[in-house]
Amino acid sequence: MLEALPMAAAIVGLNGDKLWVHALNDAFRKTVLTFDLEENEVQVFQRHAAGRMGTFFRTFLADPANAPDQIESEDGEGLSRRYFTLKLAPLGPHRDGSPRCLVSLVDRTVEMRAEKHLRDEMLRDSLTGLPNRLSFTESIEQAEGDHAVLVVDMLRFSRINESMGTMAGDELLITLARRLMGALRAGDVLARTGGNEFAVLVRLKQGQDDAMTAAHRIENALVDPFRLSELEIRVDCAIGIALLDGEAEGEELFRNAQFAVKQAKAVGRPTVYAPSEASAARHRFSIETELRRALDREELELAFQPLIDLKTGMVTGFEALSRWTHEDRGPISPTEFIPVAEESGLILDLGRFVMEKSAATLAEWDERAGETLPLYVGVNLSAIQLQRDDVTDVVSSALRAHNIGGERLTLELTESAIVQDPARAGQEFERLKGLDATLAMDDFGTGYSSLAYLQRLPIDVLKIDRSFVIGMLKDADNIAIVRAILGLADALGMKTTAEGIENVELATTLATLGCDNGQGYFFAKPLKADDAFAYWQERKKSGRLLG
Template sequence: MQAAAQLSSGSPKSRRTTEKGGNPYALAEDVALLAALPIAAAIIEQSDTEGFVATASNQRFSDLVTRTSAAAFAWDKGCRVPSEGPFTLLLYEFFSGINPTGELDFIDGDGVSAHYFRVKLAPLPRMASGKLRCLLSVVDRTVEVQAERALRAEMLRDSLTGLPNRLSFTESIESLEGVHDDEIEHAVLVVDMLRFSRINESMGTLAGDELLITFARRLILTLRAGDILARTGGNEFGVLVSLRRGVEDALKAAERIQEVMTTPFKISDLEIRVDCAVGVALMQPGQDPEELFRSAQFAVKQAKQAGKPQVYEPREASAARRRFSIETELRRALDKDQLRLFYQPLIDLKTGKVSGFEALARWTHEDRGEISPNEFIPVAEESGLILQLGRWAMHKASQTLADWDSKIGQQLPLYVGVNLSAIQVARDDIAGMVSSALKSSGISGDRLTLELTESSIVQDPGRATRVFDALKALDATVAMDDFGTGYSSLAYLQRLPIDVLKIDRSFVSGMMVDPDSVAIVRAVLSLADALGMSTTAEGIETVELATTLAALGCSSGQGYYFAKPLEAEAALEYWASRNRG
């Protein structure tokens, strides 16, 4: 490159020699152009016989060529570009129009001492001889690249614990996609610190941060060579482990994690015991890293319920996805009024006549067909849609009873029972909802029976008492549904204004074969009689059950022996046929 250096200092008055005359010389205007540029630059000309030649360069370019060892600048002393290599290919593509941007990055050196450069080409007017030429400039990007790397390293690091963060953890999983080893598998463990929010709220964020740092240090103690630990959320950590014995190794890693957490943490002169839930997901070939991580998170939820580490099971996830799908479809069905109320007759066991009906929600999906209430009611409660569903059922049942009165031409001696969930009692204005339904339908409160489970009382006895009192103020009847299956205290029966005890079907169905079931039913009936309550037996399937319950003094019953839940019109016809005469 000595010739290039000599050209850069040539006189503006110098002129190019003829093409037959060996080495080219710089034109005065080229030298002036290069001298004005603040970066390393040279002018490259395409030669018929010598390929590509640098006809002029500035001092910065000469200094760069002198100190760099990069192969891109392995030019001979005649300033000729090598006949092969990436730089030569770039020039060919640039002059031929294949690569009009004309850019090439290259590195000089290794490790921390490496320098990063970018070569750019720009077209120049042709020579009078028609030869093509371009301006080559070299930008030193070392500082820029180092800054980008520092910024990226900061982006991939958790500032509190110094561990890799969620993004870095995902990239670590992605890096395994091209690694194939029949003996080694991989798994992701998600570790969730339990009760962290309570600790954070009671002791303050500084103590919470200290706990997170200490927790992370203990997790590091459980790692083996090659394992990767990251903080993937507020109180959530991810561990990428290699497995030689499949799921057994993953579960042992989870056991190690739980074992190191058994020793209490000392935070601000307090000893705190911290439990954790661990979910495991085994990596499958071609699996998306985010999907793998979400699978481990799903396993964590199961681990919290089970109280021990859990391995992700696709079937469980499929059921969860179905529940989520049902939630979406149920919301749409409620908005479009696609659910229906069916009515199951409640029979007076002494007279055999219909005394009322229990309103039951039914859902026939246009694609999935009949969806059981045992499936969509829990989804409604979990998602909060039970509030909308409950209000719809209350208004629909009240209006149906009013429609029956209108059709017969008189007020019927009937009541309708409507179920209330514990979620409604806890979160909704029950009295306001019932009052609105009564007002819009025009029926009186004594024709509604509100059925509540024991769980709605146990969760918040004070609120349940207020709800019961408000319902009684509307003259509504209050029934405790599924009595005997919950955990209610007998004191509630004495203190709360409950009118009816409904005996759960699990006791009724076993009466003919299980003496204990008979004893329980007898006890419930005696208790109700002592407290001045009436009783309703659920799940009466045979005439023997109906006769036995009537003999024991049960007030009313319902079940398939009498009738299945009926649509509104069929229910009215059933009442008319049963109560005729």
């Protein structure tokens, strides 16, 4: 019977206190999971019988109806390590009356290695090989004792890219990383957290003095000029320092150090973050007050960035983006007011405005065209909305108000929003799918999403973050990551959209790799509603594939 099964299988029984293998097939025998079986006819678990595995089997055999029937296991070390799922099913008793069960063994090694590889890629900066911002934040969270975070901002770095090209800039960043590493002590953590930004986690033995000493070592490491394309280039930096006080979260501590960088640029020396001097907090409060008033007065607008089918060149939809023009300050960047909206809870009102306006715009376009257009609008959802609002009700109300089908909306959530509360996300996703809405994971690759989430959640689209896309043509690692994401999406039956397409080379490369849709300044910047409709009309008439 066992040899006919398409998997590794065995029959295990419990006789007294001993676990016995009554039968097993060749597939089970050939697995690397070693049970140290005796060579007699009725084989005995020796190594595993006293451990977690033994407890698992004994509990199940004693009460199959109420005991766990599945366990994860692994065997081997290093590159030879393998991962398995053991599943148990009850069988009738042995002829001596002892309980038995059927054991099936599923080899998950390939899946686990792929997940680990993808996680490793997501935690590492492909250019320098250093940890990235996500990895660095995790290091802060795991730090014990007194530590300081130093954020090192390379000044006027953009001028090097503009005058010498990005390849020269990348070469300089690699050399910078080596110098910084040489200036640090063993145990300090160096990461690349932005284009020209590095961060260091320093263990403190003598308080703030140790942090300042580390900052001066970094400055001294940059005194000698860098040689680049027969030129000698001097690089200056601004260093902001934040001290771990036992209360601040890792991301907050990092932001404090970033704020201190701004002060360091102003005074020309390494600066320690001082909460009493954090004028940024007052500015955020000002933005919050003005944003609340703007929402009440309906002063915000939407811009729509086209999404292009990379095979046909046709417009498939638009991503809705919030725009705010202040009556005194002029245009205020979303990167400035969106974080304030999330922090203050105004993101709920803003999210409802965007949802309603997106549905209304689709209805207006349909009326102008005299038909139901084959277009959808993508709307971003934040983790705050998912946690504190009835998102499904908001979506349903907007659809009903404007007689729009759910398939016309794509709802985008970031990886971090999903990972924060996967159970809540799963429940809300199922409700949204009941409205026929499309679900997309935004900025894929910048956070850490277990492959299990992708399998369990009804996600339709993976949006590849622009940080991977814009570096594809100069960084083989980025191409490898994009290829891996495309392969993963294909295996899971998901569509893909690449963000940040800025030239024809990127568009054609992504199309060749099998990416479904793309967006970016190469196609169009975010447009007003009327201009977006005209863009769709013009592109439909011209039949352009790219550009």
